[in-house]
Amino acid sequence: MLDLLTSTEAWAALLTLTAMEIVLGIDNIVFISLLVSRLDPQRGEQARRVGLALALVFRIGLLTLLSWVIGLTEPVFSLAGRDFxxxxxxxxxxxxFLIAKSTGEIHTAIAIGEEGEEEEETASAGTSFWWxxxxxxGIDLVFSVDSIITAIGMAQDLPVMIAAVVVAVGIMYLASGAxxxxxxxxxxxxxxxxxxxxLIGMSLIADGFGVHVPRAYIYSAMAFSxxxxxxxxxxxRRARRRRASRVKE
Known part of the structure; x- marks a missing residue:
């Protein structure tokens, strides 16, 4: 363990893995932010804290089961000439799940539409904390599968991989709140x-069918939007300020 603290290679691997985990966690940050926005601020903060804490435990658990995680890439059946x-x-x-969830949320937003904020507050109040x-x-585990498999290929030391995951989840916690x-x-x-x-849901499905969509394309579109x-x-904001100043006058 002490050797890792003085190893240049270990520190380089830690920085690389942490950066990779943070970049791959952008999808997760967006999803978590949308989920907790349906709760009141206090319950949303609690849900974010508990959910990410459990996700961190499960991620570390997956890292300790290296041989089992690597086995996830082995074919289990074939369909139409493709191994899955x-x-x-x-x-x-x-x-x-992401497509279904997003479609449902879009439908809800459109249905509430011009009905005002009261219906939206009622829907938020009825949202289950534990759900x-x-x-x-659940979605953190989905997003973490690829990052963990990549981490196993990039680093050989389990403490380094665990440290990278801990740092990335901590940053995810702070960013999702903002x-x-x-x-x-x-x-x-x-x-x-x-x-x-x-868009992310479609890219996950494409990856599952062997059609890899570079994340750089997706993130570039997200950044531009x-x-x-x-x-x-x-x-x-400026339009509201101008209207407010006119009303005062």
Whole structure:
């Protein structure tokens, strides 16, 4: 263990793995932020804390089962000339869940539409705390499958991999809170985030069927859309200030 603290290779592996975990966790941050935004601030904070703590435990548990995780890439059956592994099935199931969840949320947002905030508050009050926590843990495991398999290939030392996961989940916790508060303050960004999740769900399904979509393409589209939304939010803020100043006059 002491050798790792003085090893340049171990520190380089830690930095690389941490950066990779953070980048691959962008999808997870968006999903968690949307989930907790349906709860009141206090329950949302608790759900985020409990969900990510459990997700961290499960991620570390997966890392300790290295041989079993590597076995997830072995084919379990063939269909139409293509081999499918447990990893593929997990990605396909996760992608379908994201698409179903995002579609349902979009439908709810449109259905509430012009009915006002009262119906939205009622829907949020009826949201189950533990159901939100279960979704946070479940989707984190889906997103972590690829990152853990990649981590196993990049580093040979279990403490280094665990340290990278701990740091990444900590950053995920901090970032998801800020994103959730932003979505709550500017509801129009929720539809943009849901669109991101639809895109991510499709990419997971594609990966499960052996068609890899580079994450750089997805993240570039997300970044461009986010910048446009920031311009929209800024313009909206200024318009509100102008209207408020006119009313005072």
């Amino acid at each position: 592994s447990w990893r593929d099935l997990v990605l396909i199931a996760g992608g379908l 939100i926590v279960a979704q946070v843990v 994103v959730a508060r932003f979505i709550a303050a500017y509801p129009t960004t929720k539809m943009l985030a849901l669109s991101f999740l639809l 986010a910048v446009v939304e920031i311009f929209n939010v800024t313009a909206l």
